[in-house]
Amino acid sequence: MNHVVAVECRRCGRRYAPEDVTYTCPVHDGDDDGVSGVLDVRYDDDGLREHVETEGVPDSPADLWAFESFLPVGAGRTVSLGAGGTPLHEAPRLSDRLDTTVRIKDEAGNPTGASKDRGTAVVVTRAVQAGHDVVTCASTGNAAASLAGYAARAGLDCQIFVPADIPDGKAVQPRLYGADVLAVEGTYEDAYECCRTVSADRGWYNRSAALNPYAVEGTRTLGFELGRQAPTADWVVMPMGNGCSLAAVWKGLAEFARLGLLADPPRMLGVQAAGATAIYDRFVGEDEPGPERATGTAADSIDVTGPHNAARACRALEESGGDAVVVDDDSILRAQRLVGESEGLFVEPASAAAIAGVERARETGIVGVDDEVVVVATGTGLKDTATAERAVGPVRTVSADPDELPEL
Numbered sequence: 001m002n003h004v005v006a007v008e009c010r011r012c013g014r015r016y017a018p019e020d021v022t023y024t025c026p027v028h029d030g031d032d033d034g035v036s037g038v039l040d041v042r043y044d045d046d047g048l049r050e051h052v053e054t055e056g057v058p059d060s061p062a063d064l065w066a067f068e069s070f071l072p073v074g075a076g077r078t079v080s081l082g083a084g085g086t087p088l089h090e091a092p093r094l095s096d097r098l099d100t101t102v103r104i105k106d107e108a109g110n111p112t113g114a115s116k117d118r119g120t121a122v123v124v125t126r127a128v129q130a131g132h133d134v135v136t137c138a139s140t141g142n143a144a145a146s147l148a149g150y151a152a153r154a155g156l157d158c159q160i161f162v163p164a165d166i167p168d169g170k171a172v173q174p175r176l177y178g179a180d181v182l183a184v185e186g187t188y189e190d191a192y193e194c195c196r197t198v199s200a201d202r203g204w205y206n207r208s209a210a211l212n213p214y215a216v217e218g219t220r221t222l223g224f225e226l227g228r229q230a231p232t233a234d235w236v237v238m239p240m241g242n243g244c245s246l247a248a249v250w251k252g253l254a255e256f257a258r259l260g261l262l263a264d265p266p267r268m269l270g271v272q273a274a275g276a277t278a279i280y281d282r283f284v285g286e287d288e289p290g291p292e293r294a295t296g297t298a299a300d301s302i303d304v305t306g307p308h309n310a311a312r313a314c315r316a317l318e319e320s321g322g323d324a325v326v327v328d329d330d331s332i333l334r335a336q337r338l339v340g341e342s343e344g345l346f347v348e349p350a351s352a353a354a355i356a357g358v359e360r361a362r363e364t365g366i367v368g369v370d371d372e373v374v375v376v377a378t379g380t381g382l383k384d385t386a387t388a389e390r391a392v393g394p395v396r397t398v399s400a401d402p403d404e405l406p407e408l
């Protein structure tokens with residue numbers, strides 16, 4: 001049963017019946033300072049509380065549909081590739097290196113290799129239930145692959161807009177799923193605007209999280225799972241690009257706290273790369289970032305210089321009593337290699353940024369030696385081996401003659 005009661009404008013507080021609005025607040029749906037008219041989905045807490053009392057909440061969900069009663073979908077068909085239900089790894093050697101207790105929520109095992117599958121499962125299910133034929137989004141890569149995979153699963157057409165400089169692996173994956181991938185000559189922001197205009201003209205259903213209020217609702221299940229797997233965590237650490245994933249995870253954690261399912265929710269630590277610091281700047285109250293602070297980063301998933309959900313991310317950081325840090329590309333590449341060598345996890349550079357963020361937060365005293373820290377590894381590093389090669393260097397060539405093999 002669906003417990004959605006309204007969608008609410010985060011800017012003006014107006015509430016709308018879910019069937020009356022598709023995307024942003026009609027009163028101000030233009031872009032402004034990162035607030036725009038993004039709508040937040042509101043649920044009936046009493047109804048959910050009653051559901052929890054009668055049905056309980058799964059400790060080890062097989063996938064995110066174990067939380068279907070918390071999700072904004074109807075009673076019809078759900079589209080599934082098995083997103084959610086990901087492991088939380090102990091990380092003893094990494095903890096030693098970072099001088100605090102770290103565990104890793106490993107989202108690489110999602111169907112297309114990234115946490116975006118949680119949001120996509122819900123959006124594509126809504127598209128199917130509403131009778132849409134074409135879905136679309138603008139993406140730095142992971143959401144594109146995710147939407148394309150789920151569209152294929154559901155039998156929908158898929159049109160993807162990406163910035164032209166995304167890693168090859170991220171441009172190939174959605175095409176393999178049968179999507180049309182349009183590489184826009186420009187930044188992510190250019191791709192987003194192009195997608196928004198064309199999809200409005202042609203009536204395509206747009207997954208972009210800066211527009212579609214339901215795009216991040218599935219990501220709340222990551223917060224739900226953390227609430228079950230790590231109820232004593234002091235910090236949840238996530239990379240921030242657009243800011244929507246961190247906000248959604250916090251929304252899930254806060255909901256579980258309100259429903260009495262989590263006694264002491266963690267603080268959120270948001271991590272940005274030095275070349276794309278807009279959310280950090282807003283959080284610490286700095287003025288518009290200068291051009292030298294919007295130079296881009298090797299962590300392509302968070303290479304967003306004009307994030308659309310900055311206000312939402314900052315609110316989540318504030319509500320949780322959290323904080324934000326910035327890390328440079330060298331520390332991101334070092335962290336990518338470190339988590340690979342120490343724990344056997346090949347994470348994407350954005351996830352490595354979160355690891356580097358823990359290191360930074362230990363240096364500055366934000367995170368203490370006795371704190372329990374959970375890092376969300378948002379996606380696999382296998383989609384971008386060119387950047388990973390910068391972390392490990394070139395492969396060594398040796399003679400085929402075993403006698404000539406050097407000491408190893």
Ligand SMILES: [Zn+2]
Pocket residue numbers: 009010011012013014025026027028037
């Ligand atoms: Zn409004």
